[in-house]
Amino acid sequence: MDIEQSKQPAPPGNFVTADAPGYDSLLQCMRCGFCLPSCPTFQLTGRERSSPRGRVAMARAIAEKKLDLTAAMKEEAFFCLDCRACTSACPSGVQAGSIMEHCRSQVARQDGVSLSPARQLRAFVLEKMLPSPGLMKNSLVVARLYQRLGLQWLVRRTGVLSLGPQWLGKAEQMLPWLEKPLSDGLAELTPARGEKRGRVGFFLGCVMNLMFAEVSSQTVRVLAHQGFDVVTPGKQKCCGAPHLSEGDPITARKLAVANIELFMAQDVDYIITDCAGCGAALKDYKKMLEGYYDEATLHAFSAKIRDVSEFLAEQGLRSADLIPQPVSVTYHDPCHLAHAQQITAAPRILIKAIPGVELREMNESDWCCGSAATFGLKYVDASHKILKRKLANIAATNADLLITANPGCQLQLAWGLKKADMQQQLLHIMQLLGQATPV
Amino acid sequence: MCRGNGLVGEISVGGGMTKGLLEKLQRLFGRENVYYEQEDMLVYGYDSTPGIQGYPEVVVFPTRHELVQQAVMIAAEEQMPVIPRGSGTGLSGGCVAVNGGMVLGLSRLNAIREIDEENLTVTCDAGVVTLDLYNAVAARGLFYPPDPGSQKISTIGGNIAENAGGLRGLKYGVTRDYVMGLQGVLSDGQNFATGGKAVKDVAGYSLRDLLVGSEGTLGIITSATLQLIPPPQDKRTMLAYFRDVGSAAEAVSEIIAAKVIPATLEIMDNTTINCVEDFSAIGLPRDMAALLLIEVDGHPAVVEEEAEAVMAILRKLRASETHQAKDVVQAEQLTAARRTALSALARVSPTTVLEDATVPRSRLANTFAEIERLKQQYSLAVGTFGHAGDGNLHPTCLADEGDCEQMSRVHAFFDDLYNMVLDIGGTVSGEHGIGLAKQDYLRRQIGDGGIKVMRQIKDSFDPVGRLNPGKIFVE
Ligand SMILES: Cc1cc2nc3c(=O)[nH]c(=O)nc-3n(C[C@H](O)[C@H](O)[C@H](O)COP(=O)(O)OP(=O)(O)OC[C@H]3O[C@@H](n4cnc5c(N)ncnc54)[C@H](O)[C@@H]3O)c2cc1C
Ligand code: SF4
Ligand code: SF4
Numbered sequence: 001m002d003i004e005q006s007k008q009p010a011p012p013g014n015f016v017t018a019d020a021p022g023y024d025s026l027l028q029c030m031r032c033g034f035c036l037p038s039c040p041t042f043q044l045t046g047r048e049r050s051s052p053r054g055r056v057a058m059a060r061a062i063a064e065k066k067l068d069l070t071a072a073m074k075e076e077a078f079f080c081l082d083c084r085a086c087t088s089a090c091p092s093g094v095q096a097g098s099i100m101e102h103c104r105s106q107v108a109r110q111d112g113v114s115l116s117p118a119r120q121l122r123a124f125v126l127e128k129m130l131p132s133p134g135l136m137k138n139s140l141v142v143a144r145l146y147q148r149l150g151l152q153w154l155v156r157r158t159g160v161l162s163l164g165p166q167w168l169g170k171a172e173q174m175l176p177w178l179e180k181p182l183s184d185g186l187a188e189l190t191p192a193r194g195e196k197r198g199r200v201g202f203f204l205g206c207v208m209n210l211m212f213a214e215v216s217s218q219t220v221r222v223l224a225h226q227g228f229d230v231v232t233p234g235k236q237k238c239c240g241a242p243h244l245s246e247g248d249p250i251t252a253r254k255l256a257v258a259n260i261e262l263f264m265a266q267d268v269d270y271i272i273t274d275c276a277g278c279g280a281a282l283k284d285y286k287k288m289l290e291g292y293y294d295e296a297t298l299h300a301f302s303a304k305i306r307d308v309s310e311f312l313a314e315q316g317l318r319s320a321d322l323i324p325q326p327v328s329v330t331y332h333d334p335c336h337l338a339h340a341q342q343i344t345a346a347p348r349i350l351i352k353a354i355p356g357v358e359l360r361e362m363n364e365s366d367w368c369c370g371s372a373a374t375f376g377l378k379y380v381d382a383s384h385k386i387l388k389r390k391l392a393n394i395a396a397t398n399a400d401l402l403i404t405a406n407p408g409c410q411l412q413l414a415w416g417l418k419k420a421d422m423q424q425q426l427l428h429i430m431q432l433l434g435q436a437t438p439v
Numbered sequence: 440m441c442r443g444n445g446l447v448g449e450i451s452v453g454g455g456m457t458k459g460l461l462e463k464l465q466r467l468f469g470r471e472n473v474y475y476e477q478e479d480m481l482v483y484g485y486d487s488t489p490g491i492q493g494y495p496e497v498v499v500f501p502t503r504h505e506l507v508q509q510a511v512m513i514a515a516e517e518q519m520p521v522i523p524r525g526s527g528t529g530l531s532g533g534c535v536a537v538n539g540g541m542v543l544g545l546s547r548l549n550a551i552r553e554i555d556e557e558n559l560t561v562t563c564d565a566g567v568v569t570l571d572l573y574n575a576v577a578a579r580g581l582f583y584p585p586d587p588g589s590q591k592i593s594t595i596g597g598n599i600a601e602n603a604g605g606l607r608g609l610k611y612g613v614t615r616d617y618v619m620g621l622q623g624v625l626s627d628g629q630n631f632a633t634g635g636k637a638v639k640d641v642a643g644y645s646l647r648d649l650l651v652g653s654e655g656t657l658g659i660i661t662s663a664t665l666q667l668i669p670p671p672q673d674k675r676t677m678l679a680y681f682r683d684v685g686s687a688a689e690a691v692s693e694i695i696a697a698k699v700i701p702a703t704l705e706i707m708d709n710t711t712i713n714c715v716e717d718f719s720a721i722g723l724p725r726d727m728a729a730l731l732l733i734e735v736d737g738h739p740a741v742v743e744e745e746a747e748a749v750m751a752i753l754r755k756l757r758a759s760e761t762h763q764a765k766d767v768v769q770a771e772q773l774t775a776a777r778r779t780a781l782s783a784l785a786r787v788s789p790t791t792v793l794e795d796a797t798v799p800r801s802r803l804a805n806t807f808a809e810i811e812r813l814k815q816q817y818s819l820a821v822g823t824f825g826h827a828g829d830g831n832l833h834p835t836c837l838a839d840e841g842d843c844e845q846m847s848r849v850h851a852f853f854d855d856l857y858n859m860v861l862d863i864g865g866t867v868s869g870e871h872g873i874g875l876a877k878q879d880y881l882r883r884q885i886g887d888g889g890i891k892v893m894r895q896i897k898d899s900f901d902p903v904g905r906l907n908p909g910k911i912f913v914e
Binding site for chain 2: 024027028029030031032033034036037046047048049051053054057058061066067070072073076090091092093
């Protein structure tokens with residue numbers, strides 16, 4: 001089937017174009033409300049329409065032609081953090097987050113492509129820059145902005161760019177360091193150390209590559225030290241998650257196919273990523289390309305994907321020669337790990353396996369940090385409250401270090417810690433493990 | 440959607456709101472506590488009952504008791520119905536606006552006012568979430584037993600208005616058994632207070648008991664004083680698997696007959712087991728016909744004894760396997776999984792129509808047999824679970840409301856089942872209430888005389904029919 005085509009015959013009801021939410025997925029919600037206590041936006045507003053149950057009900061009303069794609073519906077689709085906490089909470093298997101993703105795509109299409117600078121930038125980032133990392137490196141300002149805003153936000157809320165140059169200036173000041181992209185310096189093959197246990201491919205996410213090169217170089221070091229040959233193909237592309245989230249499934253499908261072909265041509269047992277967002281997207285290729293691509297290959301590809309924590313916990317961490325780290329740490333569960341991939345035990349197993357480390361659990365560790373909403377001026381207040389709740393939980397543990405496992409969270413939390421004058425140092429779990437890994 | 444399918448269906452939109460009224464409400468309650476847009480009316484027009492959708496004209500969230508009173512008075516002036524709402528997890532359509540009107544959301548009235556350790560009571564606002572209340576009193580070493588499956592979401596006000604039961608109902612009773620005092624607002628805006636911290640109270644009719652289970656039709660509850668008890672010192676959680684449902688049901692009757700009263704005695708049939716396992720992945724036995732989840736609690740010595748007695752009965756009835764939870768965490772996992780049963784069943788089909796039949800406990804096995812027979816007769820997929828120890832079963836048809844022919848079979852299934860339940864001295868609703876969904880059945884159960892008295896009670900509380908009109912009685 002042609003990738004440019006949607007596999008859906010006709011959008012249900014008042015949905016405007018292809019790639020609308022499937023009607024069955026909407027009927028799946030029995031309105032029990034089990035998701036209400038876990039949804040950050042509902043906890044914030046107490047308003048039913050900002051809850052998973054309410055959002056799905058509105059989408060269903062659109063599909064049943066009882067509601068148009070109204071302004072309020074659009075607002076709720078964009079207010080949804082896509083944190084997937086509702087998916088973890090829902091006994092009926094409803095995917096409210098993903099339904100909202102589809103709704104956002106409807107909005108993008110209904111509104112059409114306008115020629116405002118914001119739209120052009122969005123198109124540029126999504127269609128040109130992300131698919132080819134080379135271009136991205138060369139347009140640093142846009143790249144930095146795009147990155148700093150967390151994958152979804154700049155493009156999703158392009159409205160903020162129309163606020164003019166002052167705002168851009170302010171945002172610029174908030175940008176942190178920018179390291180030299182890792183992909184330039186990373187060998188295609190990093191050989192295993194000690195007794196070899198296998199050969200893995202490394203998927204280098206866009207944000208990890210550009211913003212957190214240090215983290216990914218630790219990931220590669222750790223994997224090698226744990227006995228794995230690490231293959232990092234240079235030609236890899238963006239995982240496609242931002243495109244999907246922004247309502248551009250066609251580009252997302254193209255990127256997915258490119259990545260599948262690239263990695264399936266390597267001789268690797270597993271494909272590892274240290275970006276929870278990418279991991280969730282890669283595991284989802286099976287669904288995204290269902291009907292578009294050879295099913296057996298899709299399954300084989302998905303079966304190889306592992307988040308790095310998941311992988312190391314599964315293989316068993318070789319901890320005999322790790323350097324003791326006499327620190328107390330607390331762990332924040334990224335939504336894309338805990339809720340999108342149901343991985344919560346593995347990172348904790350790794351943390352506890354490092355000699356000397358004391359893990360202090362925070363309250364509500366799997367609550368969204370608000371990263372998705374950080375800079376949307378419209379929701380600045382909402383994002384703030386979500387972040388504040390998170391910071392209070394972190395502070396209460398009095399731990400020396402805050403550990404997480406996703407670039408979006410890392411950006412948001414770093415910003416929050418700094419703003420709140422908190423002393424905790426923030427590390428990706430691979431940085432912690434990297435510190436404990438002997439040279 | 441198909442008419443006459445046993446579901447209530449779409450309810451017409453009431454009249455419009457005037458601008459003046461809206462501004463008045465916004466001034467009084469604050470803009471953030473008044474909703475009137477069509478999207479809000481849509482999402483405040485349902486609860487967890489399948490196939491029911493109403494549309495209120497406005498939704499108001501009072502944040503203080505006095506504002507509840509004001510809201511009711513404004514509604515009276517405007518001659519608008521008032522529909523109280525907690526969290527909208529009801530299973531009989533109780534908080535759905537039948538004919539426009541004002542939905543009065545109580546969930547922002549949610550302070551826990553006092554935990555009185557001398558009198559063992561807690562006084563809280565109606566909008567406090569059940570589990571939050573449980574946790575708050577547990578932190579002070581006290582215990583509030585009623586725990587509906589929806590405890591994470593449901594409000595105390597909603598629990599009282601539906602007289603909710605829960606997983607601990609067998610030993611500890613239902614919400615009514617813990618309500619000592621109620622405060623609130625009557626249909627004309629007058630305040631009421633009934634009961635209090637005194638353990639005994641026979642001063643006149645028990646208005647408190649009339650309000651418990653009144654489904655928002657007699658008064659608006661704004662706060663409640665609830666009884667607490669000391670928590671059990673110890674507990675033991677057990678699982679028993681059966682190859683046929685009949686034996687599981689017999690085990691329940693035998694345990695009761697052996698004068699052991701577990702705190703929890705829940706049943707799940709094969710369909711339910713599989714759906715719950717799909718969600719929770721805790722290793723439930725997918726091939727078993729039924730399982731019982733049993734929890735005994737109390738003094739450690741008694742727990743020991745009762746657990747042994749239960750085990751002996753299970754062995755006698757040849758349960759295929761019996762297990763004990765190895766620690767608190769695992770026990771908690773099991774009860775949490777059971778709480779998801781209804782929602783988990785919804786994985787299978789678009790519409791899950793659940794009922795609430797409750798029978799004398801010695802008749803559980805017959806009831807299961809009848810469910811099985813009717814399921815065959817009407818060729819329907821049915822998952823059954825419930826508070827077996829209370830004789831309270833939730834046979835749940837896994838259906839599709841778009842399929843009218845199938846929905847008429849669902850309706851026939853419940854019709855026949857309720858006839859049988861009433862014949863053996865059961866009730867059409869153990870805990871979910873009548874609301875919109877069961878009005879026909881109520882008359883069958885209590886007859887014209889019963890309806891007449893109930894209506895007179897309603898009229899004396901609410902002569903103009905302001906509060907939650909269209910509920911309980913067929914209009
Ligand atoms: C998954 C699931 C599991 C459930 N398990 C159980 C169970 O085990 N046992 C059980 O008994 N029920 C159960 N229920 C049903 C439901 O949760 C209960 O009926 C609960 O008490 C409803 O509370 P609520 O706050 O959601 O009330 P709502 O649904 O908002 O309202 C219910 C009724 O109470 C009225 N009301 C609400 N607040 C007030 C108030 N302050 N003053 C006056 N009237 C008011 C409303 O008008 C309406 O008639 C379950 C529901 C679900 C979805
Ligand atoms: S999304 Fe799931 S948890 Fe939330 S109301 Fe619907 S069925 Fe229940
Ligand atoms: S994805 Fe997150 S924000 Fe969106 S509805 Fe689900 S829980 Fe709420």
